[in-house]
Amino acid sequence: MLRRFITDTGYELEPISVAVMREIDRLAVEETGPNLFQMMENAGRNLAELTLKILSGEWPQSRILVLAGTGGNGGGGLCAGRHLANRGIPVSYCLTDAHALSGVTAWQLKLLVAAGGQEVAPGDPEAGKADIILDAVIGYSLKGAPSGRAKELIEWANALPARKISLDIPSGVDADNGGSPGAYVRADYTLTLAWPKTGLTPEKTGNLWLGDLGIPPSVYGRAGLANYTSPFNHRYLIPLTETPQV
Numbered sequence: 001m002l003r004r005f006i007t008d009t010g011y012e013l014e015p016i017s018v019a020v021m022r023e024i025d026r027l028a029v030e031e032t033g034p035n036l037f038q039m040m041e042n043a044g045r046n047l048a049e050l051t052l053k054i055l056s057g058e059w060p061q062s063r064i065l066v067l068a069g070t071g072g073n074g075g076g077g078l079c080a081g082r083h084l085a086n087r088g089i090p091v092s093y094c095l096t097d098a099h100a101l102s103g104v105t106a107w108q109l110k111l112l113v114a115a116g117g118q119e120v121a122p123g124d125p126e127a128g129k130a131d132i133i134l135d136a137v138i139g140y141s142l143k144g145a146p147s148g149r150a151k152e153l154i155e156w157a158n159a160l161p162a163r164k165i166s167l168d169i170p171s172g173v174d175a176d177n178g179g180s181p182g183a184y185v186r187a188d189y190t191l192t193l194a195w196p197k198t199g200l201t202p203e204k205t206g207n208l209w210l211g212d213l214g215i216p217p218s219v220y221g222r223a224g225l226a227n228y229t230s231p232f233n234h235r236y237l238i239p240l241t242e243t244p245q246v
């Protein structure tokens with residue numbers, strides 16, 4: 001069965017492989033922009049906005065826990081944490097490895113710390129009382145069953161009552177085929193970035209949203225998406241549902 005997604009305004013999207021998504025990223029980073037810092041900022045700001053939308057009127061009393069890996073996914077989560085901390089929301093964060101962060105992700109961490117984000121150890125009981133967990137442990141670069149600290153954070157998230165919002169794909173889920181070779185985050189919501197990937201299945205993503213990264217339409221066309229037009233209309237965040245087709 002060919003999986004397709006549809007927006008609330010009736011725009012249909014055919015999901016793409018991770019290889020095509022990487023090519024879109026490559027063209028943006030090497031040729032047109034936005035660069036990685038800009039895309040990550042867009043990802044994180046959209047994640048913060050979705051979080052506020054989900055919290056609605058409860059946001060001033062809410063607490064957030066960000067679980068972040070060392071790559072691009074982690075950076076988006078830390079960025080979202082900063083946008084929320086900037087609004088006075090208490091934000092805790094837990095990293096898989098503070099010493100192995102990629103350059104852009106380390107920059108996002110520096111900003112979150114400046115905004116008052118508090119680092120916690122895995123299993124921290126106070127942080128475990130968070131209302132929302134932002135899952136940014138692993139994105140589309142999952143390799144095999146999660147191990148080490150990444151596995152520990154995924155299992156911690158699943159053991160907590162907080163609503164979980166996964167960035168791009170629930171950590172531990174393969175963005176190409178939707179499989180889960182080991183532990184994966186049981187997401188209530190997933191905010192996928194730029195365009196849906198073939199591995200997003202409603203059973204694992206929960207409510208699915210798409211966030212705009214600001215990539216020019218010509219880049220999608222060059223990466224093979226024929227007749228691309230923006231699905232976002234007047235918004236940066238749009239809900240997606242699945243339309244199964246034979």
Ligand SMILES: NC(=O)C1=CN([C@@H]2O[C@H](COP(=O)(O)OP(=O)(O)OC[C@H]3O[C@@H](n4cnc5c(N)ncnc54)[C@H](O)[C@@H]3O)[C@@H](O)[C@H]2O)[C@H](O)CC1
Nearest residue numbers: 070071072073138139140141142143144145146147150168
């Ligand atoms: N255009 C876009 O869609 C953009 C997406 N962005 C985000 O970046 C990630 C992809 O980032 P990348 O740096 O390639 O890797 P990840 O963050 O997905 O993960 C790397 C991280 O995970 C560890 N890891 C992988 N497999 C395992 C495992 N089995 N066990 C333990 N740990 C594992 C690995 O060691 C690294 O530490 C994408 O999903 C988006 O969220 C960008 O913001 C730019 C544009």
Ligand SMILES: [K+]
Nearest residue numbers: 138167169171
């Ligand atoms: K994730």
